[in-house]
Amino acid sequence: MHKEATIREPLVIGHKTFHEVTEDVCKPIEGKAPKTWYVLFAIAAIIGLYGVGCILYLLGTGIGTWGLNKTINWAWDITNFVWWVGIGHAGTLISAVLLLFRQKWRMAINRSAEAMTIFAVFMAGMFPLIHMGRIWVAYWVMPLPNQFGSLWPNFNSPLLWDVFAISTYLSVSLVFWYIGLIPDFATIRDRAKKPVAKKIYSLLSFGWSGRAKQWSRFEMVSLVLAGLATPLVFSVHSIVSFDFATSVIPGWHTTIFPPYFVAGAVFSGFAMVQTLMLVMRKAYNLEAYIHTKHIEYMNIVIMATGSIVGVAYLTELFVSWYSGVEYEAYAFINRATGPYWWAYWSMMTCNVVSPQLMWFKKLRTSLTFTFLIAIVVNIGMWFERFVIIGTTLHRDYLPSSWSMFYPSHIDIGVFVGTIGLFFVFFLLFTRYFPVLALNEVKTILKSSGQSFKDGDAKTPAFSIEEQHLADVKMKPSNNSDSDGSDVELNNDNK
Amino acid sequence: MDYQVSNKAKIWTTILMIVGIVFTGIGIIAASGSGHLGQKFLGNLLSNSFFFFSIAISAMFFLALQYATESGWYAYVKRVIEAVTGFLPLGIGLLIVTFLSLTFTNGAHIYMWMDPEVMNEGGSHYDALSAGKGAYLNKPFFWVRTLAYLAIYYIMWNGFMKRSIQQDNSPELAEEIHFKNYRKGATFLVFFAVFSSTSAWDWLMSIDIHWFSTLFGWYVFAGAWTSAMVVIIILLLYLKKLGYLPKVNESHIHDIGKWVFATSFLWAYLWFSQYMLIWYANIPEETTYYLMRIEHYKLLYFGMFIINFAFPMLILMSRDAKRHAGILTFVGLVILAGHWLDVWIMVMGGSMGPTASIGFLEIGMAVLFLGLFVRVILVKLSKSPLVSKNHPFLDESLHHEI
Numbered sequence: 001m002h003k004e005a006t007i008r009e010p011l012v013i014g015h016k017t018f019h020e021v022t023e024d025v026c027k028p029i030e031g032k033a034p035k036t037w038y039v040l041f042a043i044a045a046i047i048g049l050y051g052v053g054c055i056l057y058l059l060g061t062g063i064g065t066w067g068l069n070k071t072i073n074w075a076w077d078i079t080n081f082v083w084w085v086g087i088g089h090a091g092t093l094i095s096a097v098l099l100l101f102r103q104k105w106r107m108a109i110n111r112s113a114e115a116m117t118i119f120a121v122f123m124a125g126m127f128p129l130i131h132m133g134r135i136w137v138a139y140w141v142m143p144l145p146n147q148f149g150s151l152w153p154n155f156n157s158p159l160l161w162d163v164f165a166i167s168t169y170l171s172v173s174l175v176f177w178y179i180g181l182i183p184d185f186a187t188i189r190d191r192a193k194k195p196v197a198k199k200i201y202s203l204l205s206f207g208w209s210g211r212a213k214q215w216s217r218f219e220m221v222s223l224v225l226a227g228l229a230t231p232l233v234f235s236v237h238s239i240v241s242f243d244f245a246t247s248v249i250p251g252w253h254t255t256i257f258p259p260y261f262v263a264g265a266v267f268s269g270f271a272m273v274q275t276l277m278l279v280m281r282k283a284y285n286l287e288a289y290i291h292t293k294h295i296e297y298m299n300i301v302i303m304a305t306g307s308i309v310g311v312a313y314l315t316e317l318f319v320s321w322y323s324g325v326e327y328e329a330y331a332f333i334n335r336a337t338g339p340y341w342w343a344y345w346s347m348m349t350c351n352v353v354s355p356q357l358m359w360f361k362k363l364r365t366s367l368t369f370t371f372l373i374a375i376v377v378n379i380g381m382w383f384e385r386f387v388i389i390g391t392t393l394h395r396d397y398l399p400s401s402w403s404m405f406y407p408s409h410i411d412i413g414v415f416v417g418t419i420g421l422f423f424v425f426f427l428l429f430t431r432y433f434p435v436l437a438l439n440e441v442k443t444i445l446k447s448s449g450q451s452f453k454d455g456d457a458k459t460p461a462f463s464i465e466e467q468h469l470a471d472v473k474m475k476p477s478n479n480s481d482s483d484g485s486d487v488e489l490n491n492d493n494k
Numbered sequence: 495m496d497y498q499v500s501n502k503a504k505i506w507t508t509i510l511m512i513v514g515i516v517f518t519g520i521g522i523i524a525a526s527g528s529g530h531l532g533q534k535f536l537g538n539l540l541s542n543s544f545f546f547f548s549i550a551i552s553a554m555f556f557l558a559l560q561y562a563t564e565s566g567w568y569a570y571v572k573r574v575i576e577a578v579t580g581f582l583p584l585g586i587g588l589l590i591v592t593f594l595s596l597t598f599t600n601g602a603h604i605y606m607w608m609d610p611e612v613m614n615e616g617g618s619h620y621d622a623l624s625a626g627k628g629a630y631l632n633k634p635f636f637w638v639r640t641l642a643y644l645a646i647y648y649i650m651w652n653g654f655m656k657r658s659i660q661q662d663n664s665p666e667l668a669e670e671i672h673f674k675n676y677r678k679g680a681t682f683l684v685f686f687a688v689f690s691s692t693s694a695w696d697w698l699m700s701i702d703i704h705w706f707s708t709l710f711g712w713y714v715f716a717g718a719w720t721s722a723m724v725v726i727i728i729l730l731l732y733l734k735k736l737g738y739l740p741k742v743n744e745s746h747i748h749d750i751g752k753w754v755f756a757t758s759f760l761w762a763y764l765w766f767s768q769y770m771l772i773w774y775a776n777i778p779e780e781t782t783y784y785l786m787r788i789e790h791y792k793l794l795y796f797g798m799f800i801i802n803f804a805f806p807m808l809i810l811m812s813r814d815a816k817r818h819a820g821i822l823t824f825v826g827l828v829i830l831a832g833h834w835l836d837v838w839i840m841v842m843g844g845s846m847g848p849t850a851s852i853g854f855l856e857i858g859m860a861v862l863f864l865g866l867f868v869r870v871i872l873v874k875l876s877k878s879p880l881v882s883k884n885h886p887f888l889d890e891s892l893h894h895e896i
Contacts, residue, residue, distance in 0.1 A: 256708035
């Protein structure tokens with residue numbers, strides 16, 4: 001039997017029974033949405049629609065509507081792409097890597113982090129697609145047999161590897177996320193009163209009945225998927241970094257790029273999770289499940305990955321001098337002191353200095369401060385990509401073609417639009433999906449719940465009456481309606 | 495039950511050392527006429543002292559990682575990890591001897607930048623590119639850095655070892671010591687994050703003086719970490735075989751087996767990242783490193799990669815293999831040799847180039863160091879109780895089940 005040391009802080013605050021966990025997570029889905037939800041949704045949708053408008057205009061007119069020029073032929077498009085892919089790293093890291101490391105605190109945040117990941121990857125995937133200009137031939141990136149003779153994508157290009165890496169990542173993340181959702185959908189199905197909702201949730205839950213055998217398979221599949229997803233966490237951003245590092249452009253070609261991009265991705269992803277979680281726990285009254293300790297753990301991850309990124313920045317800087325290659329050295333001098341110095345120093349401040357503040361326990365357990373830093377980190381990581389892409393390209397080997405980049409309003413519109421669309425997706429998710437892996441949280445309730453840990457639990461997690469009623473309820477013919485751990489009953493043990 | 499170094503272990507480590515000395519002697523006699531003896535000997539000294547030192551310091555990194563992440567599963571086998579760090583003082587000593595020898599021989603054609611003829615304008619072998627790195631690569635600054643790394647490692651190691659025993663003896667302070675270890679563990683990781691890279695540049699990358707790679711430090715670290723995990727698992731299995739540590743169950747072994755598997759992947763990932771990017775960009779300044787090694791060490795170099803990647807990947811993939819003492823020991827020994835070879839090619843490829851080969855001297859010195867290394871960690875293991883007491887997570891570790 002697993003033991004948990006007394007000095008570990010509880011993961012679920014206060015006294016919660018299994019039933020209360022179900023109630024806490026399902027309430028927001030079953031009830032009416034609060035006004036704020038509608039307001040936020042409307043704002044996100046308007047911004048998102050504006051973005052869609054910009055994209056349609058761009059597709060109709062051509063990518064000349066972006067601020068690109070002959071020298072800076074890649075700018076916000078790829079910056080945004082890398083930024084979103086990076087954000088899309090936290091979810092799978094939380095669900096796969098932390099699962100392998102048996103970090104139980106992940107159970108409070110993995111569901112929404114994974115959802116966020118998937119939506120972020122959607123946003124990321126859009127940029128290469130619209131960058132093609134002729135989006136209707138996007139399927140040409142796939143190595144499909146065709147009628148044009150031997151017309152194949154360039155297998156030597158990291159851009160093509162990106163196609164495979166990201167689509168694999170998206171598929172595995174999606175499957176992982178969905179598998180986790182099945183038992184929770186079943187719980188909602190069993191509680192649903194309205195026939196339409198019941199029908200939909202029962203379709204979504206694939207006839208889950210919560211038998212021991214299903215749980216055993218569920219856990220096995222989770223482990224297998226975690227094993228598959230872990231290398232993917234590394235591969236996706238490594239391959240994204242290859243887009244730059246395989247070139248011979250000073251500032252792009254450096255061997256540290258793959259692991260450093262991965263660390264940066266986790267860094268920005270956790271910052272986004274932090275931003276969303278801090279709002280969500282409040283809005284959905286989940287403070288007992290996502291509490292200061294969880295926030296602190298995430299801050300520590302942000303601090304650790306931020307430090308790795310910092311070490312990598314300094315390594316690059318040092319080696320640009322050490323190499324004795326003057327182009328390499330100039331690329332970095334130009335970053336720090338050239339016309340884009342403000343972007344470089346914003347990146348340094350946001351990504352290297354700000355996470356170091358998390359060494360102070362007082363700061364990393366302060367929710368306001370965390371929220372602030374999380375946003376700062378996301379801004380910093382956007383600047384990092386812009387510094388890598390924009391400032392490297394704007395002064396290349398040929399001084400006569402040096403130039404500057406000015407974003408057009410379409411550049412801005414598309415970027416802001418993806419933020420809007422991202423929130424549209426996320427808000428819909430919080431409205432119709434269980435935002436917390438409720439059945440998984442129940443598995444740690446008795447070992448990591450505060451009242452059970454302290455030994456002052458007044459009632460068992462699963463009271464005798466509940467047990468009895470569950471038995472009674474399961475006896476009738478349609479036992480597929482119950483997940484075995486929940487019953488529609490308001491218990492009076494609060 | 496406390497551990498005693500068995501007579502068998504004493505005899506075997508002594509045999510290893512004697513064989514090592516004899517082989518080294520034969521190697522020295524054989525090479526004495528070639529004019530490369532000093533370089534050959536010091537190169538091997540550097541490669542072996544670094545390799546075994548890096549295992550000890552990586553084991554300490556692993557220990558610090560367990561403290562900083564508040565892991566529970568390892569508490570029962572903590573002393574085994576600590577024993578592997580036990581080579582640290584001697585490793586530091588051997589490194590200092592190596593660097594002193596190199597300093598007094600002006601780098602012995604291993605550290606070209608220690609040679610005034612290369613670095614000073616007007617010297618007989620003056621090289622402007624090397625001289626350009628003089629602000630970083632010079633004897634005084636090298637020693638300042640080296641001593642800083644080694645001093646901080648040693649002081650922190652001493653602290654960890656002292657607190658570990660202190661926790662055993664004073665149950666009332668157990669929690670306080672635990673939280674102190676948590677803080678010190680995190681502090682060590684900060685130092686190690688910087689030093690692991692910079693020391694790899696100073697000690698190894700500077701051998702190929704023209705060459706540079708930002709990833710180099712992390713690559714060296716990943717290899718050392720893998721070797722440390724291998725040594726930990728082999729030592730644990732050895733103790734288990736002798737009947738010590740009865741409560742070590744399959745889950746503990748499986749977990750360390752997973753670490754061997756995972757660090758091997760990490761190493762292979764970094765090897766590939768460095769190799770592929772340099773191959774792809776095909777910039778002469780960078781490809782020279784690999785071209786030389788492929789030209790003169792083709793079999794050893796790619797053999798090393800296959801051993802260090804394919805072996806753990808194919809054999810340790812299954813769950814059962816990671817719980818099987820025989821398989822783990824076999825794979826562990828093979829990849830330990832593979833990582834030794836990796837370090838050897840780093841040092842000898844850069845210093846002696848085509849004239850280096852594996853012969854009596856190389857095998858002899860490696861065996862001598864191995865014998866010494868095993869003896870030192872076994873002695874260290876016998877110095878303290880085999881199981882730590884009062885660790886707050888000990889109960890978690892005793893009930894560890896995955």
